[in-house]
Structures are given as C-alpha cells and as structure tokens.
Amino acid sequence: MSVVLHEPGAVTDPAPVRSRGGILWSTIRRRPSAAIGAAVLSLIVLAAVLAPWIAPYGLHDQVGPVFGAPSWSHPLGLDDGGIDVVTLLMWGARISLVVGFAATLVSMVIGGTIGVLAGYFGGKVDGLLMRITDYFLVIPDVPLMIVVAAIWGPSLFHIVIVIGILLWTSTARVIRAQVKSVRERVYVKRARSLGAGHARIVFRHVLPQVAPLLIANTVLTIAVAIFDETALAFLGLGDPSRTSLGKMIENAFQRAAISSGAWWAIVPPGALVAIVILSCSLIGGALEDALNPRLRVAHISARTFRLRPLVGRSGASL
Amino acid sequence: MTALLQIEDLNVWFDLPDRGELHAVQGVSVGIEPGERLGLVGESGCGKTTTVLALMGLLPPSASASGRVLFEGKDVLAGGETSMRPHRWTDVAIVFQGAMNALNPVRTIGSQIVEAIELHGRAKRAAARMQTGELLESVGIPAARADRFPHELSGGMRQRAAIAMALSCRPKVLIADEPTTALDVMVQAQILELLDSLCTDFGLGLILVTHDLPVVAQLCDYGVVMYAGEIVERGLVDTLYHAPRHPYTRLLFAATPDLGHETEEIVSIPGAPPRLDQPLVGCPFRPRCDSAFSPCVTVRPVLRGLSDRHAAACHLNDLPLATPR
Amino acid sequence: MTAANAPLLEIDDLFVRYGVPRGLVGGLRRKPRLAVHAVDGITLMVQAGELVALVGESGCGKTTTAQAVLRLVDPASGSIRFRGDDITELGMRALRPVRRRMQIVYQDPYESLDPRLRVRATVEEPLLIHGIGSKKERPSLVCDALTRAGLSPPELYLERFPHQLSGGQRQRVAIAAALVLDPQLLVADEPVSMLDVSVRAGVLRLLEELKASGLGILMITHDLSTAARFADRIAVMYLGRIVEEGPAAEVVGNPQHPYTKALLSVVPRRDPRMRRTPQILRGETPDAVRIPSGCRFHPRCPIAIEACRSEDPSLRRPDGTRSPDHRAACLLA
Numbered sequence: 001m002s003v004v005l006h007e008p009g010a011v012t013d014p015a016p017v018r019s020r021g022g023i024l025w026s027t028i029r030r031r032p033s034a035a036i037g038a039a040v041l042s043l044i045v046l047a048a049v050l051a052p053w054i055a056p057y058g059l060h061d062q063v064g065p066v067f068g069a070p071s072w073s074h075p076l077g078l079d080d081g082g083i084d085v086v087t088l089l090m091w092g093a094r095i096s097l098v099v100g101f102a103a104t105l106v107s108m109v110i111g112g113t114i115g116v117l118a119g120y121f122g123g124k125v126d127g128l129l130m131r132i133t134d135y136f137l138v139i140p141d142v143p144l145m146i147v148v149a150a151i152w153g154p155s156l157f158h159i160v161i162v163i164g165i166l167l168w169t170s171t172a173r174v175i176r177a178q179v180k181s182v183r184e185r186v187y188v189k190r191a192r193s194l195g196a197g198h199a200r201i202v203f204r205h206v207l208p209q210v211a212p213l214l215i216a217n218t219v220l221t222i223a224v225a226i227f228d229e230t231a232l233a234f235l236g237l238g239d240p241s242r243t244s245l246g247k248m249i250e251n252a253f254q255r256a257a258i259s260s261g262a263w264w265a266i267v268p269p270g271a272l273v274a275i276v277i278l279s280c281s282l283i284g285g286a287l288e289d290a291l292n293p294r295l296r297v298a299h300i301s302a303r304t305f306r307l308r309p310l311v312g313r314s315g316a317s318l
Numbered sequence: 319m320t321a322l323l324q325i326e327d328l329n330v331w332f333d334l335p336d337r338g339e340l341h342a343v344q345g346v347s348v349g350i351e352p353g354e355r356l357g358l359v360g361e362s363g364c365g366k367t368t369t370v371l372a373l374m375g376l377l378p379p380s381a382s383a384s385g386r387v388l389f390e391g392k393d394v395l396a397g398g399e400t401s402m403r404p405h406r407w408t409d410v411a412i413v414f415q416g417a418m419n420a421l422n423p424v425r426t427i428g429s430q431i432v433e434a435i436e437l438h439g440r441a442k443r444a445a446a447r448m449q450t451g452e453l454l455e456s457v458g459i460p461a462a463r464a465d466r467f468p469h470e471l472s473g474g475m476r477q478r479a480a481i482a483m484a485l486s487c488r489p490k491v492l493i494a495d496e497p498t499t500a501l502d503v504m505v506q507a508q509i510l511e512l513l514d515s516l517c518t519d520f521g522l523g524l525i526l527v528t529h530d531l532p533v534v535a536q537l538c539d540y541g542v543v544m545y546a547g548e549i550v551e552r553g554l555v556d557t558l559y560h561a562p563r564h565p566y567t568r569l570l571f572a573a574t575p576d577l578g579h580e581t582e583e584i585v586s587i588p589g590a591p592p593r594l595d596q597p598l599v600g601c602p603f604r605p606r607c608d609s610a611f612s613p614c615v616t617v618r619p620v621l622r623g624l625s626d627r628h629a630a631a632c633h634l635n636d637l638p639l640a641t642p643r
Numbered sequence: 644m645t646a647a648n649a650p651l652l653e654i655d656d657l658f659v660r661y662g663v664p665r666g667l668v669g670g671l672r673r674k675p676r677l678a679v680h681a682v683d684g685i686t687l688m689v690q691a692g693e694l695v696a697l698v699g700e701s702g703c704g705k706t707t708t709a710q711a712v713l714r715l716v717d718p719a720s721g722s723i724r725f726r727g728d729d730i731t732e733l734g735m736r737a738l739r740p741v742r743r744r745m746q747i748v749y750q751d752p753y754e755s756l757d758p759r760l761r762v763r764a765t766v767e768e769p770l771l772i773h774g775i776g777s778k779k780e781r782p783s784l785v786c787d788a789l790t791r792a793g794l795s796p797p798e799l800y801l802e803r804f805p806h807q808l809s810g811g812q813r814q815r816v817a818i819a820a821a822l823v824l825d826p827q828l829l830v831a832d833e834p835v836s837m838l839d840v841s842v843r844a845g846v847l848r849l850l851e852e853l854k855a856s857g858l859g860i861l862m863i864t865h866d867l868s869t870a871a872r873f874a875d876r877i878a879v880m881y882l883g884r885i886v887e888e889g890p891a892a893e894v895v896g897n898p899q900h901p902y903t904k905a906l907l908s909v910v911p912r913r914d915p916r917m918r919r920t921p922q923i924l925r926g927e928t929p930d931a932v933r934i935p936s937g938c939r940f941h942p943r944c945p946i947a948i949e950a951c952r953s954e955d956p957s958l959r960r961p962d963g964t965r966s967p968d969h970r971a972a973c974l975l976a
Contacts, residue, residue, distance in 0.1 A: 186754035190817075193713050195742035196772045204768075208759050305377035307398055308329075308384035361839040362810075472927050502700035503865060507909035507923045529840060532868075532911035536918055555915045573841050575868040576913045577895060584872060586844035590809050 027290045028283070037282030044276055048097050051090035059083070059091050059243070066255075067262035077264035079248065080255035085268055088248055092269060095244035096276070099160055100226035106164025107171060107225070108218055114168070115175025116210070120183060120202060126176075137169045142231065149237035156239045163228045171217050175210060182209045212291050220284035223277040230273050245269040321349035321388075322523050323373075323410065323491050328385035330365070330372050340595045342368045344547040346385075347621075350491060350523045350540075355514075357534030357555065358527045359570075360544035363591055366527045367415065369544070370493045373525075374412055375402030408438055411484040412493040415527075416500070418476035421468040427479040428454070428464025434486040449486075456519075457482045458512060474505035478512065485516070491523040492516070498533065510537050531574050535559060540627070543567050546591050546602040549621055553628035563630035565607045601633070609634060649727050650688040651828055651859040652712065652745075657685045657721035659704070659711050663932060679931045681707040683883030684721075686958075691827065694850065694860040696874035696891070698867060698906075702928050703880040705863045709830045712861065713747055714738055725828070743773050746821035750833035752813035756805040762789070763801040766820045773824060784823055792819035793849050811842035818849065829853065832863045847873050867910050871895040876968075879903050882939045883931055885958060889969030899961040899971035901944050938974065950974055 028034045047054070057063055061083065068078035076085035118129040145162050152158045182188060183206065191201050232238050233246025234253070243251075252258075252265035330343035343365040350356050358366045372383050375395070387395040389409055394401045414420065422430055428450050435446040451461035457478040468476055477497060484492060494513065498506035514537060517524050526538055534541050535555055542552040543566065551564040562568040572585040589606040592598055601607070604614040613633045621631040659682035665674050682704045689695045697705045710716045712723055714730060722731045730741050749755040756765055766785045770776050776784050789797035792815040805813055814834065821829060831850065835843040851873060854860050864870050870877050871891055878888035879902065887900040898904045909921040924943045929935065935942050941951040951974055960969065961976035 186749050186751055187757045189715070190747070190749060190755055190820075191757075191768070191772075193715055193742070193747050194769050194772055195739045196768075200772065205757055305372075305375070305379065306382040307395070308331075308382050361841060474927055502928075503867070503906060503909055504700060504924055505927060507911075507921050510911075511921075511923060530911070531840070532913050535913055535915040536911040559914055560916075570840060571913055573844050574913055575844075575866075575872040577868050577871055577907065577910055578912070578917075580872050580892065580895070582872075584844040584847070586848070587841035588845075 027287050031286040031290070033282045034286035037279040037286070040275060041279040041283065044093060044272070044279070045097060047090055048093040051087075051094055055087040055090045057084040057087045059087060067257060067260050067265060069262075070264050076268050077262065079265045080251055080257065085264055088243060089245070089268055089272055092243050092245040092248050093272060093276075095156070095239075095242045096226055096229055096246065096273065099156060099163070099229040099244065100222050100276075102160045103163035103167065103225040103229070104218060104221045106160060107167035107221055108214070110164065111168030111171030112175055112214060115172040116179050116202060116206070118172070119176040119179025120198070120206065122180070122183075129172075130176075133169050133172050136166065139166070141166050141228065142235075145228070145232055146235065146237060149232065154237050154239050156242060159229060159232060159238065163225050163232075166228070167221055167224060171214075171221060174217050175214060178210050178213050179206055182206050185209075212287070216284050216287035216291060218284075219280050219287065223280035223284070226273060226276055226280075245273050322352045322354075322390060324349040324386075324388040325369070325373065326386040326388065328369060328372055328383065328387070330368050330377065330381055330383045333380040333382075334595060338595050342381075342547055342594060343372065343383075346544075346547075346549055348542050348549065348552065350525060352490065352523055353517060353521045354540060355517055355524045355526065355538040357538035357541045358525055358544065359529065359531060359534050359541060361529055361570075361591070363594075364544040365547040366544050367495055370412065370495060370525060370527055373493065374406055374410060375399060376412075407434065407484075407489065408440075408487040409489055410491045410493065411487065411489040413477075413480050413484045413495065413497055415495040417480035418473055418500070421476060421479065423468055426465050426467055427459075427471070427476075427482075428466075431464075431479075431483050431486050434483055438487045440487055450482075453482045453486060454479075456516070457485070458508075472505075473501055474508060477501065477505075477509055481509075481512065481516075485520075488520075489522070491525065493525045493527065495527040496529070497526070499528070499530070506533075513537065531571060532576070543570070546598070547594055548602070548631065549629075550603065550632070551630040552621075553624075553630075557628055563624055563628070563635050564603075564632045565609050565634070566603050567630075569608070601631075650724075651691045651693075651726060652687075652689040652861065653722075653724040654685055654687045654708070654712065655722045655724070657682050657708065657711060657723065658719040659707050659716060660719045677932050680883050680934055681931055682711065682718075683931075683934065685880075685883075685885055687878055687885065687888070689828065689859045689861050691859045692854060692857050693875045694854050694862060694873060695876045695878065696862045696864055696870035697878050697880060698864055698870050699880035700865060700928055702882070702931060704883040704931070705880050706832060708880075709747070709832055709861065709863050712830060713742070713745060739773070743775075743824045744826050745828040745830065746824065746826040747830040747832065748814070748817050748821055748834050751837055752810045752817060753805075753837070755817045756813055758805050760804075761801065762803050762805075762808075762816050765805075765816060766823050769820060769824050775824065785819075788819040788823035789816075791822050791853075792816070793845065794819065809842070810838045811846060814838060814846055815849070818846075822853070826858070828859045828861065830861045830863070833865070834862065835869070836864070836866065843869075867895070867906060879906070882928060882934060884939065884972065886940065886973070887969075887971040888958070889964070890966055893964060893966045893969045897964060897969075899963050899969070899976040900940075900973045901946050901975075902940050903971075905945070938972075946975060948975065 028038045062081060063084055064074065064078045064082050066080055066082055068074065068082060070077040074084050079085055079088060114129050114133065118126040144166065148162045149158065188201060188205050191205055229244060230246035233244050234250045236250060238244055238247050248269040249266055257265040326347050328343055328346045332340040332342055334340055346369055360366045371377050373387055377383060385395065386393045389405055394405050421427065431450040431453060432446045435441050435449055441449055450464055454461050454464055459475060459478050471479065498509050501509065510533065513524060516522055526534065528534060538555050541555040541558045543550050545566050551558065551562065551567045558567055559571055569585055569587050573587060575584050587606050592602050598618065600616050601614040601619050604610045619631040619633050621629050622635060623629045624635060661679040661681055663677040663679060665676065685708055697708060699705045707716065711718050718731060722729055725741060725745060730738065763785060766788055767781055770781050770784060786797040789800060794800050794812065794815050835846050838846065847869065850860055862874065874891045876889065877891045877894040878885045879894065879900065881902050887894060887898065887903045894903060895907065898907055905922045905924050909923055922945065926943060937952045937954050938956055941947040944951065954974060956972045956974045958970040958972045961971045963976060
C-alpha cells in the first residue's frame with residue numbers, strides 16, 4: 001500500500017527496518033553457517049547451564065575404575081578419577097563458558113572504550129591510546145599468562161582478568177576504525193555543527209552504528225577467550241578447584257591417558273572446545289560478512305543475465 | 319540505411335529479493351547511425367543506465383531481458399554471452415558512470431590500456447604500447463603520462479583515460495554514462511569538447527546517458543527522453559526544446575534554470591515516479607502531469623511517430639487539434 | 644553603517660590553511676613545510692533577507708569558507724562577525740548560543756540524516772541539544788518546522804525513516820531540522836546538486852520563501868545557472884580568493900573578470916540553438932599548495948599581460964560596470 005501525496009512527493013512503502021538486535025537475528029536466519037553455529041552453541045550453553053540438574057552422575061562420584069572404557073551406562077567412559085566423562089563435560093563446559101564470557105566482557109569493555117575514544121577524538125588521544133594498544137599487542141600472551149598466574153595465584157577471577165586484558169587490543173583496533181569512518185558521516189558532522197556535545201554524538205549517533213560490529217567482534221572474541229582458558233588450564237595454571245575442559249585435558253595428559261589407550265579422557269573435552277570455538281567463529285564470521293558493505297554483489301557482470309522470449313507492450317509473451 | 323545499432327522492444331526485469339520483479343525497461347526501441355550523437359535523458363530510476371547495460375550484455379544475475387539488439391543488422395542479444403562477446407569493446411564500448419574512480423589503482427593507466435588492446439587481440443607488446451600512446455594523445459593526455467597511476471592524475475585526466483580505454487579497440491559506438499556528472503563545469507566543457515571531436519574525427523556513434531538536459535542540448539543531435547522505464551519522447555534535440563510533444567519533456571526543460579532566463583519561473587514537477595514492481599494502469603506520468611485528461615487514467619499511451627524521427631507517447635497528440643501547451 | 648542594517652554575517656580578510664603532512668621521510672629530509680591555502684583572504688557580507696551565492700569550482704575554497712563561518716574549522720587569521728559579534732575566537736561553550744542562530748544544510752540528502760532516527764527524532768534533536776521547549780511544546784515546534792519546510796501535513800512524515808523518503812523529502816527534513824531553532828542565517832552547501840532536476844526548483848523556491856521571511860542565506864554552489872536565478876549577490880571564487888562579486892544580474896550579465904567570463908561561456912544552455920563557442924580554459928585549477936605568483940589566475944588567463952605575473956590585483960570596482968557594488972580583481976578590468 002503506497003500513499004501518494006500532493007506535494008512534494010510520494011512516500012514509499014515502509015521497508016523492514018533493521019533494529020540493533022535485528023541484525024543478529026536476520027543474519028542467523030539468512031545464513032546457514034550462522035544458523036548452525038547458533039544452534040550448536042545454544043545447545044551446549046543450555047547443557048552447561050542445566051548441568052547441575054541434568055548431569056547423569058555426580059561430579060565427584062567415582063562410579064567405576066580409573067579410565068573405565070565407554071559402555072552403555074557411560075557413553076564416553078570414565079576419567080582418571082573414575083568419574084563419568086559426560087558429567088565432567090557438562091560441568092567443565094560451564095567453567096569454560098563462564099570464563100570465556102566473562103573474559104570477553106572485560107575485553108569488550110576495555111577494547112570498546114579505548115576504540116571509541118581513539119576513533120572519536122583522534123589526534124593526540126588517538127596516538128597515545130594506540131601506542132598503549134600496540135604495547136599490549138606486542139606482549140606474548142601465553143608467557144604473560146604463565147607469569148601472572150604464577151605470581152598472582154590461579155583462581156577463576158584472576159584467569160578472567162588475565163585473558164581479558166590481553167584480548168582487548170584487536171577489538172580496540174576494529175572499533176576505532178569503524179568509529180573513525182562513522183565520525184566522517186555527514187549526519188555526525190551535522191550534529192556537531194548543531195552544537196551537540198561529544199557524549200550525545202557518541203551515544204546517539206556513533207555507537208548505534210558501531211554496535212553490530214561490536215557484536216560480531218564479541219562473538220569472535222569469545223572463541224579466543226575459551227581457547228586461552230583451555231590453554232591456561234592445560235598448562236596447569238587454571239583454578240585447581242574447578243574442572244574446566246582444559247583441566248580435563250590436563251588431568252588426562254598428566255595421568256598418561258594416551259599411553260593407557262584411554263582416548264575418551266582426552267578427545268571429548270578437546271573436541272567440545274573445538275566445537276564451541278567453531279560455532280562462535282561461524283556466527284561471528286557470518287555477522288562480519290553481513291556487515292561488510294564491500295562484499296556486495298557487483299551491479300555489472302558479464303554472461304549472467306537470462307533471456308526471455310519476445311514480449312508485447314503489455315508484458316505478456318507473444 | 320540500416321542503423322548502426324538498433325534496439326528493438328527491449329525489456330529488462332530485475333528479480334526482487336522478496337519475490338516479484340521490477341520491470342525496469344519497458345519496450346524501448348531506439349537506433350543510432352554512424353557519427354550520430356544521441357542523448358539518452360531521464361532522471362534517476364528511469365531505466366537509462368539499465369538500457370545501455372543491456373545493450374552491452376552486462377546485466378547482473380538478477381536480471382532477465384527480452385528484445386532484440388541489432389548491430390549492423392545482426393541480433394546480438396539472442397545468443398546471450400556468446401553472441402555479445404565478440405562485439406563488446408570492439409564494436410560497442412562504454413565509459414561507465416564513475417569510471418574515473420574505477421580505474422585499477424595499482425596499475426599505470428598505460429598498462430591498463432595495453433591490457434585492453436592485447437586482450438582483444440588487436441596488437442601485442444610494442445605495437446600495443448604505441449597504439450596506447452596514440453590513443454592517449456587523441457584524448458588529450460600527453461603520451462608520457464602513460465606511466466602514471468590513476469591517483470596521480472586529476473579527475474578530468476582520469477575521465478579522459480577512461481575514454482581512451484573505451485576507444486582502445488576502435489569501436490563504432492561509444493556509450494558514455496554520466497561522463498561529466500562529478501566534474502567541474504570547466505572540465506565538463508573540456509570532456510564534452512573531446513567527445514565532440516572524437517565523434518567527428520573517428521565517425522563514432524555516441525550514446526550519451528545523462529540527467530543533464532543542457533549537456534544534451536549542447537552536444538547531441540538526437541534526444542531520447544525516458545520516464546518510468548519507457549521512452550516518452552524522442553526526436554531532434556532542437557524539436558524537443560522548441561516543440562515538445564510530451565508534457566514531461568516540456569516540464570523537464572522548464573525545471574532547468576538557464577542563464578539568460580533569470581526572471582523565468584522555474585518549475586518543479588510534484589510527485590515521484592511510479593513503482594515499477596507493480597503493473598501500471600494508464601499513463602505512468604499522469605499523476606504528475608499538468609495536462610492529463612480522461613484517457614490518461616485508463617489507457618497507456620503508445621510511442622507514436624509524429625513526423626520523421628519525432629515520436630511521443632502522449633494522448634494529447636491524438637487529439638484532432640492537438641496543441642502541445 | 645548603522646546598527647539597523649548591520650550585516651548578518653561579516654567575513655573579513657579570512658585565511659584558512661591546512662598543513663600538508665610531510666611524512667617521516669619528508670621530515671628527515673627537511674622538506675619545507677607546505678600548507679594548503681584553502682582560503683586566502685576573503686571578505687564577504689550577507690544581509691538578512693539576502694541570498695548570497697558563493698560560486699566556484701572544486702578546490703576554490705567555497706566549502707572551507709562555509710565551514711569556517713560555522714566554526715567547524717579554525718581560521719588562521721581574519722575575523723567572522725555574526726550579528727555584530729566577533730565569533731572568530733569563541734570556544735565551544737560560547738559558540739553554542741551562536742550555533743542556534745546559524746544552521747547548515749548539507750549537499751547529500753542521503754547521508755545527512757541518521758538512518759536510525761525517525762523524522763521526528765531528527766527534527767527534535769536540535770531542540771534537545773539546546774534545551775528549547777518543554778516536552779509538551781516540542782512536538783508542535785517540530786510540526787511547525789516540517790510545515791515551514793514544505794512537508795505538509797507533518798503528521799504523515801513524523802514516524803518515517805529516511806530510507807522511506809525521496810531525496811527531495813530528505814532534504815526538506817534536513818532543512819526542517821535547521822529551521823526548528825529559528826535561525827537567522829542558513830548556510831546551504833550545494834543544497835540541490837544531488838536531487839533530481841524535477842525536484843530542485845521546489846527546494847530552491849523554499850529557500851526563496853525563507854529568504855523572504857527574513858533569513859539570510861549563504862549558498863555554496865558550482866551551478867552558475869541556479870545562482871543566477873536564485874541569488875541576490877554572487878561571489879566567484881578561484882583558488883581561495885574572491886575574484887568577482889556583485890549583484891547576481893550584474894555578475895552574470897556584465898562579467899568583468901576573465902575567469903567569470905570563461906565560466907559563464909562554458910555553462911551549457913538549454914536551447915540547442917544557443918550553442919556558442921565556449922571559452923574553454925586549458926588545464927585544470929592548480930592545487931592550493933603552490934599558488935601562482937602575482938595574479939593567481941594568470942597561468943590560465945586568456946588575456947594575461949606581463950604585469951599579471953608579478954602584481955596581485957585586489958578587488959575593486961571595475962571600469963566596465965555601472966553598479967556600485969560590483970567588484971572584480973583584475974588588472975585589466
């Protein structure tokens with residue numbers, strides 16, 4: 001239904017407006033890779049959240065021999081403590097996901113703030129913030145994590161902080177680039193010429209444009225955070241009182257699971273980490289593609305249009 | 319004499335993402351003779367760019383087309399890409415809209431022209447380089463500049479380079495899509511002068527696609543006015559200005575300010591072009607027309623010849639004592 | 644000049660320069676620091692109820708002048724007086740009340756509106772920024788502004804997003820957002836160049852009406868035909884300077900500067916019978932970093948004499964004009 005007006009022109013039909021949350025949803029709907037990733041991730045998160053209620057066995061209950069082989073009652077066998085691996089996976093996923101999300105949150109806050117400040121103000125502020133970012137970029141992640149964990153003592157909180165302060169750099173750069181380009185848009189200049197203060201411009205005009213990219217970046221950062229946590233735990237720097245997926249791998253490794261032939265103690269946690277990371281990457285990658293305007297199809301291409309039979313004026317075939 | 323290039327009953331549809339299609343070009347028929355300068359005029363969305371892209375067989379995958387494109391009497395559209403390809407660039411070449419900004423930034427302009435020459439098998443290496451030098455000179459760029467990168471040249475120079483590239487295979491027809499839109503008025507004059515002399519010197523047929531009526535008035539002999547995907551009037555540019563037979567043509571001229579007519583009332587045409595994804599009833603221009611009467615509501619006007627080389631699609635011309643104003 | 648007819652806007656000997664970055668290598672090799680002389684000494688006035696067109700090709704400094712007037716860039720020297728007050732040095736806070744009274748409309752209607760805000764929010768924003776009107780009063784102020792900009796009835800447009808509007812409508816929304824603060828000066832940067840021809844006159848006539856209601860308008864444009872029709876005064880810029888200015892009819896009908904004459908001669912006319920031999924200047928405008936010596940136009944001037952290479956002419960009343968306000972910067976005028 002279109003509305004025709006007398007002056008000065010007709011108003012076209014409302015097209016669906018993509019709200020901020022809408023881009024996530026529409027991308028998931030439209031791209032199969034994102035849909036798969038989202039489905040798998042949701043499943044894993046659900047299982048992890050509900051672990052205390054739906055895990056088949058108790059987390060500390062020894063229900064069989066050390067490295068008990070897989071059987072009907074224990075599809076993934078038992079670990080080095082005789083504990084059911086499936087139960088461990090669920091509880092382990094909880095820890096890994098919590099650390100992953102929390103560390104990502106820390107890095108988002110730091111990286112987003114620095115990116116916005118650097119991109120918006122430019123000049124000396126930008127220079128200073130970027131030098132700081134470079135400094136953090138250059139620090140090798142794992143050695144630093146080892147050192148900090150060794151000095152500070154391993155606890156979940158410390159792990160989250162350590163991972164967070166190492167991950168924010170890429171976010172800062174990506175956000176900064178986007179903010180810089182949005183800042184040059186005409187409507188932002190207009191707001192400035194109106195006399196709008198910085199806060200208003202940033203929150204009202206810049207952030208909404210940057211938010212979708214931030215979401216994409218967040219999802220991808222979760223993948224890295226989970227990987228980092230797994231690595232830390234595997235190196236023995238994780239919180240010893242909590243069993244994360246990385247800890248599971250470390251335990252199995254320490255107790256010579258491989259030479260015992262007990263693949264079920266190592267492969268499942270590793271595979272689960274990989275699946276989670278893959279899911280996040282699929283979603284994040286699809287979001288980035290959806291947001292990147294340059295990846296649109298060209299308007300001009302050879303040999304690809306279709307021919308129709310000759311038609312008359314009315315458009316009906318002859 | 320057979321027209322050099324003749325389009326007959328061209329229709330182009332674009333698939334829309336949520337089903338349905340956009341009928342972007344509706345039954346366009348136009349021809350061009352050697353050495354003729356034809357201006358394809360219309361506002362945004364009228365289908366002029368789509369028409370010339372169809373001419374070159376460069377429509378995107380979402381498009382479907384029907385009709386005939388006759389080059390020297392032979393239909394080149396019917397065979398799809400296989401029949402179009404031999405003619406592209408060697409017989410009909412195009413300078414795209416914004417071509418001056420679409421030059422490959424990491425290659426010198428000389429090498430880009432050489433590439434075009436070699437790709438079409440017209441010459442190789444040294445011979446191609448020599449031809450490139452001549453081409454550049456003929457568009458007003460000193461041959462020594464062949465080693466420059468696009469970003470080292472000004473906007474006007476880049477546009478000339480794009481024109482040289484289009485002429486690299488000595489086509490018989492040159493299509494220029496908004497060649498001067500982003501340029502200053504002085505540079506615009508230079509480019510128009512260049513196109514004019516190229517047509518005269520090489521006997522090129524020129525199809526100038528633009529929304530700028532005065533440019534057509536200055537450079538072209540023949541004008542074709544498009545609205546909502548169809549031709550509403552075509553004829554000698556002189557006739558279009560002094561004796562238009564379609565209200566849109568008349569109003570379009572009246573909406574363009576002109577030096578020397580400072581006291582005249584500049585007209586604006588209220589409303590907006592119709593949607594092309596729905597079938598049209600009656601005359602597409604009727605909602606905005608100042609001379610509409612009863613047949614315009616239900617009957618779609620047909621492009622009718624009024625005299626030699628002058629045709630218009632308007633019911634007013636069917637009236638026994640039709641007066642244009 | 645009494646206070647009664649003091650000009651709304653007075654630009655006096657304005658200079659705006661941008662530094663050209665030398666880069667690391669350039670700095671090490673101690674290359675001389677170059678500057679882009681975007682605006683190289685401009686004096687211009689706009690009265691209330693007057694439309695002044697600043698005309699020129701790209702790179703002549705007209706857009707920079709407009710930005711300097713709104714204090715979006717800082718002048719290197721010179722002064723800008725608005726309603727008699729010198730605003731050249733004012734800081735951001737002091738500028739806020741001034742910014743209420745001068746507004747800008749940009750060239751690109753597709754970019755100048757935030758795509759995520761509805762029309763109502765866009766037009767309301769200036770009121771929120773400047774704290775004008777209570778919650779109850781704002782809707783009617785918004786509707787008044789939309790009506791004044793020709794979008795009537797305003798209720799039809801309030802809830803629309805920019806992508807649902809045509810180019811002409813978007814431009815009117817931008818104008819409404821400028822009008823809602825009841826400004827006295829409007830700077831219009833190429834207000835219609837991105838609109839379809841059939842829509843331009845409507846927007847330009849709107850500017851005419853606003854002018855008649857007392858607004859002063861500084862219009863930046865490259866289109867001499869539009870300037871000739873709608874402006875009261877025209878100032879022609881070349882490479883950072885005004886080379887000719889005067890009443891529009893005078894500048895267009897009796898141009899005194901060779902650049903103006905050349906520009907006018909190459910503007911295409913609607914009437915195919917009016918094809919004259921245009922005076923096409925060779926080459927393109929040199930960049931504003933290396934300004935030619937003497938008269939900056941002399942390298943391209945068709946009538947340049949020896950003296951033009953060394954003497955930099957100032958704007959003065961040429962012999963060939965009858966109008967007291969008509970000035971040109973040419974030794975031979």
